[in-house]
Amino acid sequence: MFNRLARGIARHPLWTIVAWLGIAAASIALATVGVTGQSLFDRVNSGEPVAVDSESTRADTIIADASTTGQSLTLIIGNVDMADPQQVASLTPPMAQGAETLAATPGVASAVTPVILPDGPANPAAAPLLAANGRGLLMVVELDKDLDANAESDAVDRVVAELDTVAAAVRDAVPDATSSVGGAPLIADAIIGQMEKDLTTGELVALPIALIVMVVVFAGFAAAFMPLFAALAAIASALGALFATTYITDVHTSVINVVTIIGVGLSIDYGLLIVSRFREELRARSSGDRTHRTAHLTVRALSATLATAGRTVTFSALTIAASVAGLVAFKPSILRTYGLAGFVIVVIALLTAITLVPACLALLGERMARPSILARIPVIGRAFRHRAEIAPETGVFSRLASAVQGKPWVVIVGVLAVLGLLASPAMHMSVHSSTVEFLPAKSDQRQWLEQLRSEYPATATAPIILVSLGDADQTQAFADDDVASLDAVSSVTTVPRDGYTEVRVTLTTDDPQGAEARQAVADIRALNPGFEVLVTGQAGQLADYMDQLAAGAPWAAVIVALATLLLLFAMTGSVLIPIKALITNVLSLGACMGVLTWIFQDGHLAGQLGFTPQSGIESYIVVLLMIFGFGLAMDYEMFLISRIKESWDAGMDSGAAVRQGLQRSGRIITSAALIIIVVFAGFAAGQLVIIKQIGVGLAIAVALDATLIRMLLVPATMTVLGRWNWWSPTWMAGLRDRMRLSH
Numbered sequence: 001m002f003n004r005l006a007r008g009i010a011r012h013p014l015w016t017i018v019a020w021l022g023i024a025a026a027s028i029a030l031a032t033v034g035v036t037g038q039s040l041f042d043r044v045n046s047g048e049p050v051a052v053d054s055e056s057t058r059a060d061t062i063i064a065d066a067s068t069t070g071q072s073l074t075l076i077i078g079n080v081d082m083a084d085p086q087q088v089a090s091l092t093p094p095m096a097q098g099a100e101t102l103a104a105t106p107g108v109a110s111a112v113t114p115v116i117l118p119d120g121p122a123n124p125a126a127a128p129l130l131a132a133n134g135r136g137l138l139m140v141v142e143l144d145k146d147l148d149a150n151a152e153s154d155a156v157d158r159v160v161a162e163l164d165t166v167a168a169a170v171r172d173a174v175p176d177a178t179s180s181v182g183g184a185p186l187i188a189d190a191i192i193g194q195m196e197k198d199l200t201t202g203e204l205v206a207l208p209i210a211l212i213v214m215v216v217v218f219a220g221f222a223a224a225f226m227p228l229f230a231a232l233a234a235i236a237s238a239l240g241a242l243f244a245t246t247y248i249t250d251v252h253t254s255v256i257n258v259v260t261i262i263g264v265g266l267s268i269d270y271g272l273l274i275v276s277r278f279r280e281e282l283r284a285r286s287s288g289d290r291t292h293r294t295a296h297l298t299v300r301a302l303s304a305t306l307a308t309a310g311r312t313v314t315f316s317a318l319t320i321a322a323s324v325a326g327l328v329a330f331k332p333s334i335l336r337t338y339g340l341a342g343f344v345i346v347v348i349a350l351l352t353a354i355t356l357v358p359a360c361l362a363l364l365g366e367r368m369a370r371p372s373i374l375a376r377i378p379v380i381g382r383a384f385r386h387r388a389e390i391a392p393e394t395g396v397f398s399r400l401a402s403a404v405q406g407k408p409w410v411v412i413v414g415v416l417a418v419l420g421l422l423a424s425p426a427m428h429m430s431v432h433s434s435t436v437e438f439l440p441a442k443s444d445q446r447q448w449l450e451q452l453r454s455e456y457p458a459t460a461t462a463p464i465i466l467v468s469l470g471d472a473d474q475t476q477a478f479a480d481d482d483v484a485s486l487d488a489v490s491s492v493t494t495v496p497r498d499g500y501t502e503v504r505v506t507l508t509t510d511d512p513q514g515a516e517a518r519q520a521v522a523d524i525r526a527l528n529p530g531f532e533v534l535v536t537g538q539a540g541q542l543a544d545y546m547d548q549l550a551a552g553a554p555w556a557a558v559i560v561a562l563a564t565l566l567l568l569f570a571m572t573g574s575v576l577i578p579i580k581a582l583i584t585n586v587l588s589l590g591a592c593m594g595v596l597t598w599i600f601q602d603g604h605l606a607g608q609l610g611f612t613p614q615s616g617i618e619s620y621i622v623v624l625l626m627i628f629g630f631g632l633a634m635d636y637e638m639f640l641i642s643r644i645k646e647s648w649d650a651g652m653d654s655g656a657a658v659r660q661g662l663q664r665s666g667r668i669i670t671s672a673a674l675i676i677i678v679v680f681a682g683f684a685a686g687q688l689v690i691i692k693q694i695g696v697g698l699a700i701a702v703a704l705d706a707t708l709i710r711m712l713l714v715p716a717t718m719t720v721l722g723r724w725n726w727w728s729p730t731w732m733a734g735l736r737d738r739m740r741l742s743h
Contacts, residue, residue: 002306002354009358010299016359020352024233027240040239043246044253046191048433049334049620051544055525059467059534060541066498069109069142071152073183075163076451077170078136080177090173095139098166102141105162107155113139128458136455139166156185182448190445191688195253198686199260202695206682207231210268210675217671218275222367226360227271230352234267235260237352238345245340252334255341257691261683261698262628263345265676266320269635270313270353272672277309278302278361298365302358308646310354315571316638317350320631322563327627329559330552332545334620342628397666397711401659404715411716415708422591422704425598430616432513433542440687441612462493462504463512463539464521470531475501478529488520505537511615512538518546545619556623560630571638572645575728580717581641585633588709589626592701596625600693609696611689621693629701636673636710640665644718654722658715666711673706 009016031040050057077095080087095113102111114129114137129138141159143152160181167179207228214224238259245251281301324346327339404411439446453460466483468475472494479492488507495502505524509516517539524535535543561582568578596617599605603613644661652660677699684695718725 002310003303005310005354006303006306006358007299009355010302010362013359013362016355017363020233020237020356020359023240024236027237027243029240030243031236031239034243040243040246040256041192041196041253043243044192044251044256046188046195046253048541049252049332049545050541051548052331052333054544054548055534056536056540056544059465059536062467062500062534063465063497063502063536066500068145070145070147071156071183071185072140072142073156073159073163073181073185074141074452075139075167076136076180076182076448076455077138077167078131078178078180078451078455080136080170080174082130082134082137087174091137091170091177094166094169094173095137098162098169099139102139102159102162105155105158107144107147107151108159109142109144111139111141113137128456131455132457133455138452138456138459139163152185160186180444180448180451182445182452187439187445187449190439190443192253194439194443194686194688195257195691198683198688198691199257201686202257202260202679202683202691203264204682205685206264206679209678209682210264213671213675213678214268214272217272217667217675218279222364223275223279226275226357227268229360230271230349230357231264231267233356234263234345234348234352237348238263238341241344241348242341245337245344249337249340250333251337251341254688254690254694255337257683257686257688258338258624258628258694259341259345261680261695262342263349264679265632265698265702266317266346266349266635267352268675268679269672270316270349271357272675273309273313273639273668274305274353274357275361276668278305278358281305282366298362302362305361306354306358308642310358312571312638312642313353314350315567315642316635317346317353319564319567319634319638320628321346322567323560323627323631323634325563326556326560327623329555330623331548332620335552335623338620338624346631395663398659398663400666400711401662401715404712405655405658405719408716408719411712412720415713415716416587418708419587419591419704423587423594425602426590426594426596429593429597429601429622430515431546431619431622432614432616433538433545433619440610443687461537463507463517463537464505464524464535465537465540466503466505466524467534467536468501468503468529468531469533470501470529472496472501474529474531475503475533478527478533479503482527482529483524486520486523488516488523503533507539513542513615518543542619549619549623553623556627560627564634568634568637568641569728572641572726573728574726576721577641577725580714580721581634581637584709584713584717585630585637585705588633588704589629589701591704592625592629592697593622595700596693596697599696600689609684609692610687611692614689618690618693621690621697624694625697625701629698632676632698632702633705633709636669636705637714639669639672640710640714648726654725655719658718662711662715669706669710673702676702 033039034042050060077091080091082088099111099113102108112129114127129140131137141163143155143159147155163181167181171177171179211224211228214227215221218224239256242251242256242259278301281304282297285297285301321343324339324342327335327342330336441447466479468478470478476494479494483489483503483505484492488509489505490508491506493504495504505520507517507520511517521535521540521543524533527533564582565578568581569575572578599609600611600614601616606613640661643665644657647657647660647664648654680695680699680702682695684692684699686692686695
């Protein structure tokens with residue numbers, strides 16, 4: 001199959017490139033313009049991840065159905081003394097006029113402010129809209145219920161414009177007054193806008209640096225540009241695929257950035273391996289028979305490249321795709337969307353690696369074996385000529401392998417001790433779910449929400465909300481006698497609604513996502529009032545979400561483990577190597593989680609990385625890092641083991657095969673890892689904490705895997721196992737021979 005693919009690409013390289021350019025251009029057009037004027041970023045959402053078909057979502061549906069209004073926007077007027085009659089008299093006319101104008105605005109259900117008439121008293125029902133410190137007030141505007149997306153967007157624009165007009169009039173009347181406008185629609189727009197900026201920042205930072213590193217690795221511009229060209233084509237195509245996905249399911253904004261990060265990383269990884277192997281095959285054949293060399297050398301080199309490195313890339317992509325498929329074991333839709341998007345980008349990265357990169361190689365042909373113009377530069381030219389050569393039989397990586405083989409148990413114990421130390425902070429890792437906390441501290445919407453929370457505590461949503469389907473008297477008794485008596489509960493308030501009774505539960509803790517809040521949810525659910533009571537609120541939603549993560553985790557682990565065992569067995573014919581790979585990858589990921597906790601939860605390096613420490617790691621980021629980190633680790637396992645297996649199949653003993661395999665693959669693994677770390681770090685340069693966590697987490701995972709695991713732990717364990725590395729039961733021999741992979 002790979003030989004036929006190579007010959008087909010070699011015959012039509014230009015058409016292959018044109019086809020990919022067409023796919024990429026069409027995909028970019030879809031992502032930026034769409035088919036109805038809505039771009040990809042217009043169709044994504046930025047809400048909190050929620051549990052699907054859970055108690056909390058059922059309660060939220062009941063509340064939403066009973067509500068008579070939709071989204072709301074709020075104007076905060078600050079730095080005014082509400083006890084000063086003169087200031088109140090000055091700000092009352094613009095506030096009252098603004099409320100009247102807004103109430104008549106299309107798409108608006110109501111506009112409420114504490115001061116209604118210039119000569120009237122403050123509205124007692126609007127007391128929560130007065131600042132607790134007496135130095136401010138709010139105007140809350142609620143939109144009509146069930147507006148479609150376009151009507152809601154238009155209504156938001158009209159309301160924001162009118163609130164800005166009101167704020168300007170108040171500042172004219174009270175010169176020292178301050179103002180800010182916020183609300184869920186504006187928070188969502190701010191998050192999506194910041195995602196777009198971070199995506200651009202990541203690409204502008206990461207891709208040029210990655211190109212420079214590849215120029216050094218390949219000692220030439222042409223070879224360096226090919227993996228980057230494939231990465232750009234993969235990103236463009238993936239964005240188009242994501243746009244199509246928005247018509248199938250809800251897509252979270254962060255999916256775009258994560259898909260871009262993974263797409264760049266895998267495309268560069270795979271392109272690096274394909275280009276490197278092609279140059280090796282080309283040079284190996286250049287020294288042979290030169291008859292008809294020009295006509296056939298490139299085709300033969302390309303066929304050998306795809307039959308070896310191409311197969312390795314394919315097995316690697318299949319392994320990562322299988323890892324990503326583990327996300328379908330989780331019920332929350334955000335994780336399933338990540339699974340679908342991740343699968344798509346892995347497939348696209350694979351296709352660009354085995355079609356687009358070979359097409360570029362076929363066009364350049366034998367020129368890929370010649371020294372680049374960099375080799376002619378005085379002084380540094382010698383270094384570039386040296387890097388352009390095929391890796392020698394002995395070198396720094398074979399010497400490293402020899403040193404490891406000299407004291408394998410010392411290396412194993414030492415590496416395990418380091419990994420254990422790095423993993424130790426994960427013992428106190430906590431998780432949470434956030435929305436506005438995604439935004440940088442200087443964001444207008446984040447500052448608006450923090451001001452609202454601190455100065456208007458009466459407007460805060462209770463961390464736990466009960467939806468009681470019993471009668472009002474029963475609910476009141478249950479709330480006062482049972483719920484209020486729980487240790488973590490500080491107060492309860494019952495509010496009659498149409499068809500149910502709402503109970504707002506405040507807690508003794510300020511953290512609605514902490515262990516105490518989740519325990520309160522469990523305690524309330526353990527009560528038996530004799531009628532149906534549904535628990536929701538931020539604490540209830542997170543508890544359900546975490547329960548669904550815990551329920552899906554074992555199945556995800558089984559899917560990933562079985563797929564890894566089968567695919568690695570298919571590649572090596574060994575039973576022990578896949579088991580060892582699973583164990584080492586789990587150790588590496590544990591260390592990654594520990595370092596991530598140390599940085600983002602404990603707050604170390606907050607100043608250097610530019611973020612505000614969080615109370616925990618984002619809930620679904622932990623799952624994504626485990627899945628994608630595992631997949632990337634298997635990437636390097638494939639690169640290394642395939643070369644070791646090739647030497648073993650050539651008749652070398654196990655020790656010599658390890659040394660030669662590491663020597664032949666070490667430079668590619670470390671170079672690819674360095675480039676990937678640069679790419680991930682580039683995306684971590686953005687402002688959103690969630691993208692920082694993903695970028696830094698994946699960079700840590702790759703760094704640990706490419707150094708401690710592949711360069712030290714794998715050679716050491718393979719030295720200890722010796723011939724047992726390649727053992728498999730006799731009854732599996734036929735299957736092993738049919739599935740054999742060489743590289």
